[in-house]
Amino acid sequence: MSHIHIDVENVDFAYENGKPILTDVSFHAAENDSIGLIGANGVGKSTLLKLLVGLNLNYEGSIRVMDIPVEKQTLSQVRSRIGYVFQDSDSQLFMTTAYEDIAFAPRNYGLPEDEVQKRVEHALRMTGIEHLRDKQIYKMSGGEKKLVSIATILSMTPDIILMDEPSIALDPRNRRNLIRILNSFEHLKIIASHDLDMILDTCRRTILMSDGKIIRDGETKEILSDRKLLEDNGLELPLCMQRPADK
Amino acid sequence: MHMADALVAPAVAGTMYVCSAAAAAYSIKKVRLETDTKKVPLMGVMGAFVFATQMINFTIPGTGSSGHLCGGMLLSALLGPYAGFLTMIGVLLIQCLLFADGGLLALGCNIWNMAFYGCFIGALLIWKPMMKKGMSRAKIIVASILGCVLTLQLGAFSVTLETMASGVTELPFTTFVATMQPIHLAIGFVEGLITAAVLVFVYEARPELLFGASQAERKEGRFSFKKTLAILAVAAALIGGLLSLVASSFPDGLEWSIERITGSTELEAAGGVYQAAGSVQEFTSLLPDYAFKGSESALGTTFSGIVGCLVVVALCVGACYLFKFFRKKKAA
Amino acid sequence: MSKIGNAIHEIHQMDTLAARDQWVNQIHPLVKFVLTVGYIMTVVSFPKYDVIGLAGMVVYPVALFLLSDLSFWDSVKRLRLVLPLVCFVGILNPFFDRNVILIGGIRMSAGILSMITLILKGVFSVLASYLLIATTSIEKLCYAFRLLHIPKAMVTQFMLTYRYITVLLGEVNRITQAYSLRAPNQKGVHFKVWGSLAGQLLLRSMDRAEDVYESMLLRGYQGDYGYMRERIAMRWQDVVYLAVWAGLFALFRLCPVMLVIGGLFI
Numbered sequence: 001m002s003h004i005h006i007d008v009e010n011v012d013f014a015y016e017n018g019k020p021i022l023t024d025v026s027f028h029a030a031e032n033d034s035i036g037l038i039g040a041n042g043v044g045k046s047t048l049l050k051l052l053v054g055l056n057l058n059y060e061g062s063i064r065v066m067d068i069p070v071e072k073q074t075l076s077q078v079r080s081r082i083g084y085v086f087q088d089s090d091s092q093l094f095m096t097t098a099y100e101d102i103a104f105a106p107r108n109y110g111l112p113e114d115e116v117q118k119r120v121e122h123a124l125r126m127t128g129i130e131h132l133r134d135k136q137i138y139k140m141s142g143g144e145k146k147l148v149s150i151a152t153i154l155s156m157t158p159d160i161i162l163m164d165e166p167s168i169a170l171d172p173r174n175r176r177n178l179i180r181i182l183n184s185f186e187h188l189k190i191i192a193s194h195d196l197d198m199i200l201d202t203c204r205r206t207i208l209m210s211d212g213k214i215i216r217d218g219e220t221k222e223i224l225s226d227r228k229l230l231e232d233n234g235l236e237l238p239l240c241m242q243r244p245a246d247k
Numbered sequence: 248m249h250m251a252d253a254l255v256a257p258a259v260a261g262t263m264y265v266c267s268a269a270a271a272a273y274s275i276k277k278v279r280l281e282t283d284t285k286k287v288p289l290m291g292v293m294g295a296f297v298f299a300t301q302m303i304n305f306t307i308p309g310t311g312s313s314g315h316l317c318g319g320m321l322l323s324a325l326l327g328p329y330a331g332f333l334t335m336i337g338v339l340l341i342q343c344l345l346f347a348d349g350g351l352l353a354l355g356c357n358i359w360n361m362a363f364y365g366c367f368i369g370a371l372l373i374w375k376p377m378m379k380k381g382m383s384r385a386k387i388i389v390a391s392i393l394g395c396v397l398t399l400q401l402g403a404f405s406v407t408l409e410t411m412a413s414g415v416t417e418l419p420f421t422t423f424v425a426t427m428q429p430i431h432l433a434i435g436f437v438e439g440l441i442t443a444a445v446l447v448f449v450y451e452a453r454p455e456l457l458f459g460a461s462q463a464e465r466k467e468g469r470f471s472f473k474k475t476l477a478i479l480a481v482a483a484a485l486i487g488g489l490l491s492l493v494a495s496s497f498p499d500g501l502e503w504s505i506e507r508i509t510g511s512t513e514l515e516a517a518g519g520v521y522q523a524a525g526s527v528q529e530f531t532s533l534l535p536d537y538a539f540k541g542s543e544s545a546l547g548t549t550f551s552g553i554v555g556c557l558v559v560v561a562l563c564v565g566a567c568y569l570f571k572f573f574r575k576k577k578a579a
Numbered sequence: 580m581s582k583i584g585n586a587i588h589e590i591h592q593m594d595t596l597a598a599r600d601q602w603v604n605q606i607h608p609l610v611k612f613v614l615t616v617g618y619i620m621t622v623v624s625f626p627k628y629d630v631i632g633l634a635g636m637v638v639y640p641v642a643l644f645l646l647s648d649l650s651f652w653d654s655v656k657r658l659r660l661v662l663p664l665v666c667f668v669g670i671l672n673p674f675f676d677r678n679v680i681l682i683g684g685i686r687m688s689a690g691i692l693s694m695i696t697l698i699l700k701g702v703f704s705v706l707a708s709y710l711l712i713a714t715t716s717i718e719k720l721c722y723a724f725r726l727l728h729i730p731k732a733m734v735t736q737f738m739l740t741y742r743y744i745t746v747l748l749g750e751v752n753r754i755t756q757a758y759s760l761r762a763p764n765q766k767g768v769h770f771k772v773w774g775s776l777a778g779q780l781l782l783r784s785m786d787r788a789e790d791v792y793e794s795m796l797l798r799g800y801q802g803d804y805g806y807m808r809e810r811i812a813m814r815w816q817d818v819v820y821l822a823v824w825a826g827l828f829a830l831f832r833l834c835p836v837m838l839v840i841g842g843l844f845i
Contacts, residue, residue: 091790108799252704291739304767448778555841
């Protein structure tokens, strides 16, 4: 077993005195896995992702990232390995310019300034946004902000990336660029999205959730072509698969 | 309400800076930002919220006019007095830097007049004691209105005091106060209503967000009424003392200025302005008798002053162009 | 409400100006900040009838407008908030201060003189702040604040406020536009929805703060803020710049320079 992996076993989660959000969730994700996390609105996809980086800690069951249990004492260890891209780029990007924001994590991990600069330049190159280096974040378009958000986590050189709806609000060209970047990241990635076509293009494996439970975990092609399964769980076939059927 | 730089004398500005800085230092100690890391982003975003919502016009029923939100009171009801105070400083600094609302020099005054009263008086003296035995809609409304009215009254009074102590206006003190206070009574009432509406909404949607709502917070931030009063009294005395010190060193704004100008309290025409500018008296004796060169009339003084201004400005413009010219040459 | 649109536009504009590659923009931020405060202090410290001495202080804004290639007219609208207030206070001076000062044989009303100095002071101080912010980015100013030992937490909070002002102004703009589209005949927000309109925005902002916090945590934030660790070095030009201006301010304040120079020409 390679060193990069996530194990989730029998996880239950509920917010304080609220109804359960996740019930009995278990899966194993290995290095080189690319997992699409799909399901209708409010089935607990984001919550699951947040549990993996310890943003919610009072869960039942066991979550281990590279054999490290996710708990209060291990948070900084776990988080230094994982890059998490938020759904809302404006919340993720809190510094004023792209450079400062991308440099935030490496600086926090105490790297010397020349190394920070190298990391930032590298992250900018990987996402193809060198021209945005010193641009003010609020002057950027939604697509540019998303790419900068991704660069902010790439500068941490994470072993695992988690993304919450990355393709939302992207125009076709930016979306294509995003897919290219995702495919060039060779380690473990988990992407929660409603954009099933993008999942089809970027993830080999798919986990389908409904009502806080994992309904199906398997090959993306298999799950995303199963019209009945998808419709039973509040989803539809990816657009690229709908066309032949409509004819 | 924002004081402008022109309305404060350096001594007054300095005094108020010291007072505001002291309150800020105390607040930083109280909020313990170093351990409560969550507070910083919350304060940052809430500062932006206050800034943005102060731009919303809330129509006042029955009148054609509109009012705005009271930032200090709202922030302290949400974040507590200390964090609220620090947040307001950020808001005021941005208003002054980016929108020329207030000024860099007057910032100390503005922090005191708006943030200090709103957060410390509003939260500690009104909000907290009232919410001690549980919250309710009515209590929130009353506390907000009372808090805002009191905040604005104190703020307006301070503006008057600071302006008078700075000696920039000839307006008699009583006239000034009589204009400022009633206007701000109305504004305070409206701001209080708006603030109350927002806080009641929060109370009904997510009451746990309000300051003093949770058991834990109430325990932690325990601060006795007496202690608060004592601190406020000391602060008031301090400021009053400092301000009156400033004011008394300029016994009468008018007389003081004339004294500076003419070298005596009597009005003298000749050489008045000439001496006015020369606070360093010895220095003038080293200079040639420039003022009366050509003409012995006093007209010469004024005239030479005006010509001097023009020449200096022309020199400055010329120097700038030369500087730019040579830089361009160097760059080329 | 175009007021909000204007505010957003103004922030954009200041940022663009501050990001220009001008000589003045490259001066050390601490030097510019200290000079600006020093200038304003000097200006307001002029006695209230000393119109000529005060008028000489115009050289600083004139020089900076020229050196930094900024348009004076762009800055004029920034006077809109300060001038009415200053005028309100100053306009009454001629009525209350009926003393007469003889200047150069001309009988001048002391009140008018003090009104003029007050207005000049207002204009000069606003221009000086404008010249500071139009040539210095907020990040660099924050760096200067750090050098002045303003606590890190406060500086970070200030930067965050600045960062989210545009985001929240945008939200307020959308909310009020959506509101006014459905309430075409109202000038502002009706009191029945005061609470819910601003309250919704408030709750959303609190949630956003939570997200920001989480985003910071996930990138290794532990209460220490790593920003602007790149040091901005103080160059000899910065020191000279500071010394020259500080010297000029002192000279103009303490000596009747205008009269000396004018005297040479008459």
